[in-house]
Amino acid sequence: MSTIEAMPPRGYSVNKDDLGADILEIAMGPHHPSTHGVFRMDLKLDGETVVDLKPIFGYLHRNHEKLAEELTYPMSMPFTDRLDYLCGMTNNWAYALSCEKLIDIEIPERAEYIRVIVAELTRLVNHCLLVGFFINDLGALGTPLLYALREREKILDLFETLSGARMMVNYFRFGGVRCDLPDGWLTECKRIVDAFPAFLDEYETLLVSNEIVITRAQNVGVVTKEEAVNFSLTGPMLRASGVNYDIRKVDKYGIYDRFDFKVPLGAHGDCYDRFMVRMLEMRESLKILNQAIKDLPEGEIMGEAPKIFKPAAAEAYGRIESPKGELGFYLIADGTNYPYRFKVRPPSFVNLTALRHMCIGHKVADAVIILGSIDIVLGEVDR
């Protein structure tokens, strides 16, 4: 290369900027395997370096918010499963939470514990998948991803036994949960939770100090503390930048104030930190799970919910710490059976706004892992 540059073709004097040919525009997606769904990045490349990036989405738009305005409150519950289709349980919870704010329902103890258990299991499911795909994006095709999927499968089997479906659970109801735990479910859950650290240990041995992972992920896609706050990032992305903000700790919704767990924080805000924060969060989730399984009381699973859900004119915003960040449902009730306005605050959509900032200056291959480290699900981004 250097010899060519040293000796330009005779008789020509080419100015690169005049030619404008060095900037290459690439539409990456919507059918690119690394975009985790139908997402497109319009990249402008100088050589292999990203100089500009424009995220284009909406390919999976399903009119969720308007649809919910045409349906009664309970009928929207199964649709929330399909927002972030990897974490049906937490989506259900966020929606149930905001509806429960509209009318005053006492939620029984047992239901609260079950909610925490399934939500933390969902976090495990999501983070398993995320770290698996993250490593997949780094180029370790298949094997580490399948190790993660193997663990996820066990939890999905639990969900199937509990709710009848692996992912589209539709399990939460206003005032409680749909059905009680089947016989033997808790034992099985305990077994899986107990076996989970072994998987994490194995995974960490393989990946955390892996040289390729470190070189590829460290100092890539850095978001500083201030930037993270300004971008309204939430969830593991925000915490990877070192901001201590976890809605489980801030809002203490449900019964999260009863559990003893830590919030892992990153220091650099790069892809490696985001990966590590999730690995550590899984351990914290296991802590919560162990406590919740131990303390799970007997009793009712449904509170005194009215037969007809017809809240008075009011508005409510219920938010939870979903595995991806702050998931909120903003509802305006106008006294009828139907919500007047139904707004979803999806974490992956908001986190995606930082993508351009993070990618500029990095290589194309890094753009792939930066996107992977955001943890988006297009069902939620596009709604």
Place this chain on the structure above:
Amino acid sequence: MGVTAKNFFQSYYKKDRLPTVEYPEEKSTVNQYSRNFPFLLYDGDDPIEGMRCIACTLCELACPPACIYIIKDKDENGKPIKRPVVFDIDLSVCMSCQLCVEACPYEAIRMDSEFELSTANRFEGLMVNREELLKSNEYYHEIHPIEAQVTDDRMAAKAAEAAAKQKEREERARLAAEAKKAAEEKKAAEEAATAQAAESTEATVAETAEATEPEVEKIAPVAESPQAEEQQEVPAAPETAEAPKPVEEPPQAVEVNEVPQAKEAAPNLEEQPKKPEGSAEAEEPRVESDNSGEPEKPE
């Protein structure tokens, strides 16, 4: 390296590491709690006779993607029968949310776990009708043993309760009829004039209606939609009122009284599956839902 090697070799001999099944020859068992699409239940041998569904359309109203389509059956005189003549579910629209199961007060609709549903016809092939949906209770026990047992127990308890109520109601109706008869005789003895007699019967009808009103709510709905002729017959009835007879009368009277309230509640019916009057009023929500522009069902 060691981990990789361990995983690699284990995946060849460890039973729980060999999850793949040679599908068409060998089928893995379906989790008994799993659900995919709804089906209808019947008791006994004849699917149509034993159908539990009474076409109350609560599931139709509760269905978020509106994939259920029900038309109530009519007998040769045009009187509605509590049975669907058309019960279609469009499986290509159904999202397996189970809300219809929760809405059904008669345990008539349940979730299947049949998964071999592929069809060559994209539209009609996935539009299953009443005959295809009807499956026996034994089948239900086969696919969801625990859930089916719970359902059976609940139905038995309900039936026992209903029987007890029926007995009580008959007893009360008998007493009321006796009292009425006595009153009749007394009045008839006092005043021979027919006009006056008619007045008194009217009064007693109102009385009996009032007396039996609370029970009517609890029984399975026996009332058809009120018919003008029958209402006119009512004043004449008390003369012949025997024990079983009042059972038919009061619901009409009650229904007439309750119409405004029931109408108000009609759009919310999907949320009150335990309230059996809903079925008696089933005609109302149907009309409303048609007007309110619910998604059209493909025929």
